[in-house]
Amino acid sequence: MLVAVGSLTVMGVALGGLLGIAARLLAVEENPLEEELKAMLPGSNCGQCGYVGCALAAAALAKGEAPVTVCPPGGRAVAETLAKKLGVTADLSAHEDKGPEYAFIEEDLCIGCTRCIKECTVDAIVGATKQMHVVINEACHGCAKCFKVCPTDAIKMCKVPLTLSTWHWAKPEVGQTLH
Ligand code: SF4
Numbered sequence: 548m549l550v551a552v553g554s555l556t557v558m559g560v561a562l563g564g565l566l567g568i569a570a571r572l573l574a575v576e577e578n579p580l581e582e583e584l585k586a587m588l589p590g591s592n593c594g595q596c597g598y599v600g601c602a603l604a605a606a607a608l609a610k611g612e613a614p615v616t617v618c619p620p621g622g623r624a625v626a627e628t629l630a631k632k633l634g635v636t637a638d639l640s641a642h643e644d645k646g647p648e649y650a651f652i653e654e655d656l657c658i659g660c661t662r663c664i665k666e667c668t669v670d671a672i673v674g675a676t677k678q679m680h681v682v683i684n685e686a687c688h689g690c691a692k693c694f695k696v697c698p699t700d701a702i703k704m705c706k707v708p709l710t711l712s713t714w715h716w717a718k719p720e721v722g723q724t725l726h
Pocket residue numbers: 652656657658659660661662663664674680696697698699700701702
């Protein structure tokens with residue numbers, strides 16, 4: 548009995564030590580700037596920026612490989628915040644600030660080709676081959692990927708209507724003083 552307990556204790560200590568060494572050797576160094584930039588992005592991982600998720604977009608921003616206008620759904624407010632953090636100046640006068648949108652499928656135009664379902668990374672579209680497709684509004688984050696592939700123009704991007712649950716105070720403008 549004592550021998551079994553002793554050997555298990557030794558094995559436990561040895562494995563714990565090995566795991567500790569492995570954790571140190573294989574540790575991935577985190578870039579604090581990347582983390583800060585990631586926190587400034589919406590976090591919906593919609594892919595409109597061309598990167599697979601907000602984390603990779605933040606990594607590209609930190610390396611100077613992506614412009615501060617990289618995030619379309621973030622609009623001008625996010626672009627300004629990123630520019631301030633990175634200490635760069637950006638001309639945002641032509642930057643379109645569309646606001647949140649969702650996709651809507653016109654049933655008469657849908658031929659059930661399934662192209663939109665394959666594009667949607669958040670499973671917000673329901674449908675089957677040669678059947679009408681429909682978007683679940685609550686799941687759609689407005690990336691417009693489905694809109695771009697529909698061969699019959701059945702998909703429209705619509706503005707998210709303001710309701711008590713979607714309305715929020717606008718962020719203060721840069722340099723604005725509060726009275
Ligand atoms: S891509 Fe357009 S036509 Fe094809 S299933 Fe989707 S909505 Fe219908």
